[in-house]
Amino acid sequence: MAVHGPAMTDVARLAGVSHQTVSRVLNGHPNVREQTRLRVRAAIAELGYRPNGAARALVTGRSQVIGVVAQNTTLYGPASLLAALEQTAAEEGFAVSVGSVRNLDHRSISAAVERHLSHRVAGIVVIAPVESAGEALERLPKDVPLVTVDGDPSRPVPLVTVDQVAGARAATQHLLDAGHRTVWHVSGPSDWFDSVGRIDGWRQALLAAGLDPPPLMPGDWSAASGYRCGQMLARMPEVTAVFTANDHLALGVLRALHEFGRRVPDEISVVGFDDVPEAAYFIPPLTTVRPDFDAVARASLQMLLSQIESGTGGALRQTVAPTLVARESVAPPRR
Amino acid sequence: MAVHGPAMTDVARLAGVSHQTVSRVLNGHPNVREQTRLRVRAAIAELGYRPNGAARALVTGRSQVIGVVAQNTTLYGPASLLAALEQTAAEEGFAVSVGSVRNLDHRSISAAVERHLSHRVAGIVVIAPVESAGEALERLPKDVPLVTVDGDPSRPVPLVTVDQVAGARAATQHLLDAGHRTVWHVSGPSDWFDSVGRIDGWRQALLAAGLDPPPLMPGDWSAASGYRCGQMLARMPEVTAVFTANDHLALGVLRALHEFGRRVPDEISVVGFDDVPEAAYFIPPLTTVRPDFDAVARASLQMLLSQIESGTGGALRQTVAPTLVARESVAPPRR
DNA sequence: GGCGTCTCTGTTAACGCTAACAAAAATTGG
DNA sequence: CCAATTTTTGTTAGCGTTAACAGAGACGCC
Numbered sequence: 046m047a048v049h050g051p052a053m054t055d056v057a058r059l060a061g062v063s064h065q066t067v068s069r070v071l072n073g074h075p076n077v078r079e080q081t082r083l084r085v086r087a088a089i090a091e092l093g094y095r096p097n098g099a100a101r102a103l104v105t106g107r108s109q110v111i112g113v114v115a116q117n118t119t120l121y122g123p124a125s126l127l128a129a130l131e132q133t134a135a136e137e138g139f140a141v142s143v144g145s146v147r148n149l150d151h152r153s154i155s156a157a158v159e160r161h162l163s164h165r166v167a168g169i170v171v172i173a174p175v176e177s178a179g180e181a182l183e184r185l186p187k188d189v190p191l192v193t194v195d196g197d198p199s200r201p202v203p204l205v206t207v208d209q210v211a212g213a214r215a216a217t218q219h220l221l222d223a224g225h226r227t228v229w230h231v232s233g234p235s236d237w238f239d240s241v242g243r244i245d246g247w248r249q250a251l252l253a254a255g256l257d258p259p260p261l262m263p264g265d266w267s268a269a270s271g272y273r274c275g276q277m278l279a280r281m282p283e284v285t286a287v288f289t290a291n292d293h294l295a296l297g298v299l300r301a302l303h304e305f306g307r308r309v310p311d312e313i314s315v316v317g318f319d320d321v322p323e324a325a326y327f328i329p330p331l332t333t334v335r336p337d338f339d340a341v342a343r344a345s346l347q348m349l350l351s352q353i354e355s356g357t358g359g360a361l362r363q364t365v366a367p368t369l370v371a372r373e374s375v376a377p378p379r380r
Numbered sequence: 381m382a383v384h385g386p387a388m389t390d391v392a393r394l395a396g397v398s399h400q401t402v403s404r405v406l407n408g409h410p411n412v413r414e415q416t417r418l419r420v421r422a423a424i425a426e427l428g429y430r431p432n433g434a435a436r437a438l439v440t441g442r443s444q445v446i447g448v449v450a451q452n453t454t455l456y457g458p459a460s461l462l463a464a465l466e467q468t469a470a471e472e473g474f475a476v477s478v479g480s481v482r483n484l485d486h487r488s489i490s491a492a493v494e495r496h497l498s499h500r501v502a503g504i505v506v507i508a509p510v511e512s513a514g515e516a517l518e519r520l521p522k523d524v525p526l527v528t529v530d531g532d533p534s535r536p537v538p539l540v541t542v543d544q545v546a547g548a549r550a551a552t553q554h555l556l557d558a559g560h561r562t563v564w565h566v567s568g569p570s571d572w573f574d575s576v577g578r579i580d581g582w583r584q585a586l587l588a589a590g591l592d593p594p595p596l597m598p599g600d601w602s603a604a605s606g607y608r609c610g611q612m613l614a615r616m617p618e619v620t621a622v623f624t625a626n627d628h629l630a631l632g633v634l635r636a637l638h639e640f641g642r643r644v645p646d647e648i649s650v651v652g653f654d655d656v657p658e659a660a661y662f663i664p665p666l667t668t669v670r671p672d673f674d675a676v677a678r679a680s681l682q683m684l685l686s687q688i689e690s691g692t693g694g695a696l697r698q699t700v701a702p703t704l705v706a707r708e709s710v711a712p713p714r715r
Numbered sequence: 716g717g718c719g720t721c722t723c724t725g726t727t728a729a730c731g732c733t734a735a736c737a738a739a740a741a742t743t744g745g
Numbered sequence: 746c747c748a749a750t751t752t753t754t755g756t757t758a759g760c761g762t763t764a765a766c767a768g769a770g771a772c773g774c775c
Binding site for chain 1: 723
C-alpha cells in the first residue's frame, strides 16, 4: 500500500509552529509574520507536502471539484465544451469530474448527479440538450450550485446556451441574401433543444422574408442521416439551398449531392452549423455557423462560481451569439 | 450556504442502531442480521442519505476517483478514449476527474498530476502521446497507481497502446495488395508516438515488399496540413497510393486531389487512420484503420485497478490490435 | 506606566467516516 | 442448562484539515 505523504503537523513540527499556522499560510490568511510564512513555505517544499483535499473537503463541506454531467462526449460540440470547461475550471483552481451518462433520461442523470454529490462537489454543470434531462433537474436538491448548458429555455434553472435561433436565422438569411428563393433544412433529432432552436431560427428567417417553409428533413446529427436526406434533396430539382443543423449532416448531404452529380455550390448551396475544424476542407469548403464554446464555458463557470460564493441560487440566463463563417459552399442560384 | 444532508449518525438514530452498523451495511460487511440490514436500508432511503465520499477518502486514504491527464480532448482519438474511460470507470464505481493540460511538457503534466494527488485519487491514467510527457512520468512518486496510454514504448511504465505499427502495416499492405508499386505517407507530428509507430509500420510494410520508402510528407493531424501535403502529391504524376496518419489528414488530401482534378480512387488511392464516424461519408468513402478505444479503455482501467488492489506497481504492457475498414477510396492503379 | 487595541500564534473541537477492539446476543455442544 | 463458541452490535479512536476561540506580545494613548 502506498506510503502516505507528510501531513500538516509534520510541516508544522519542521517549521517550529502549530499546524494551524501552516493552514493559515496555505490559505493566504493575512495575519502571519513574513518570517514565519517563509519558514513554513520552506518546510512545505522540503517535505514535498501536499494538502489533503479530502480532509479539507470534509471540514469545509465542499471540495474544489466541479462535476459535469454530459452524455456523448465524443460529439464535437460536447467534447469542445467539456475541454473548454476543464481549461476554465483549472484556471480557477477547480478540478472537473466527468459523469458520463449513456442516456439523458431521468434515472441516468439523477444517478450521475448523486455520484457527484456524494463526492461533495462544489457545483454541477449539466450539459442537458434534451427534453428528458430537464425533468430530472427539477427534482434535484435545491441547495447545490447548478448550471445547465444547452438546456431547456423554459425551465427556471440557471442556463447558458448558444443562441441557436440567431445562428440558424443568420445561416438561412445568408442563403436568402445570396438570392435563393427558399431554404431547405436538414434538422437534428427533435428532442434536442439545439435542434428545436435551429429549426425555429430557420422558420423565422423564412417567415420574415414572407416565405413558406418547405417540409423539414429530419436527421439525427450523423453524416449517415445527412446522406439519406441528401439523396432525397438531390432528386428534387427545385432545391437550390440547404441549411443543415450541423456540419456532419452537411458532409452527408454533400456526399449525396456529389453522387447524384449535383454540383455545390453551382446548383445547390449548403450551410452547416458548428464549424468543426475539418469544415474548411470539405468539398467544397463549408459555410457554417461557429458557436463560441469557450465563451459558453466561461459564462457557465462564472455563473456557477457566483452561486458557490454567494450561496444564492438565482436563476440567471445567458446566451452566447454564434458567428457565421462564410466559405465556398454558398453561391447565388443559377437562373 | 447549503444545508448539509443527513450523516451516518442520523441514519443510525432513525434505524435504532449504531453508526458503525450503518457503515457495515453500506460496505456490504457480512455479519449483519438481515432484519437490521433492512431497517438500515429503509432509514437510508427515508432520509435520502448519501455517504460522504470526502470523509471516506480521508479515513481510507483514497477516494473512488480516477484521475486522467490528457492534452487535447477535442481531437477524436483522445475524446473517444476519455469517453470510454469514463464509461468503464463508472461501471466499476469510480468517478473520473479530468486534468486537462495545454501542453504536454514536464511542468504541465506534473502540475496536473499534483492536482490529482492532492485529491487522493485512487489512480492516474496519463494519455501521454508525446516524448516530453515521458520525462515527466519518471519523476512521479512511485507509490501511486499509474497507467499510461499511447505513451513511450521504451519506458518502464505500465502502458496500454493501440498497435500503431500493425495498423499502419495493414493499411500499407492493403494498398500494395491492390497492386500499387509504392505507397506515400502523410504523417502526424514527429513527437507523437502514434506518428512514429505509424511511420514505422508503413516503412516495415514497404521494406518487407522490397520497396524503398518514398520521402515522408510530414503533417500535424489537421485537415489543413493534409491539404498542403495533398497539393504536393497531386502534382506528382507517379503517386498512386497515399496512406495518411489519420482521417482528417486524409480529408485534406482528398480535397487537394479533388481540386487538382485527380480522381480518387481511379487515379490515386487513399487510406486513413482512426475511422472517425464521418469517414464513411467522405468523397469517396474512406478506407481506414479503426483502433478499438473501448478495448484500450478497458485494458488500462483493468491494469490500474489491479495495481490499486494489489498495491504492486508492476510494469505491464498491453497492445490492442486495430482493424482495417475497407471502403471505396482504394482501387487498383490504372495501368 | 497602566490599559485597551492590534497583530500574531496556539489550543481545542468538530467534520463524517472506517478500523480495531469490546461487549452483548445468539447458537452450539455436552 | 451452562460453558464455549460464533455471530451481531456498540464504543472508541483516529484520518488531516478548518473554524472558533484564547493567549501572548507589541504598540499607542491618556
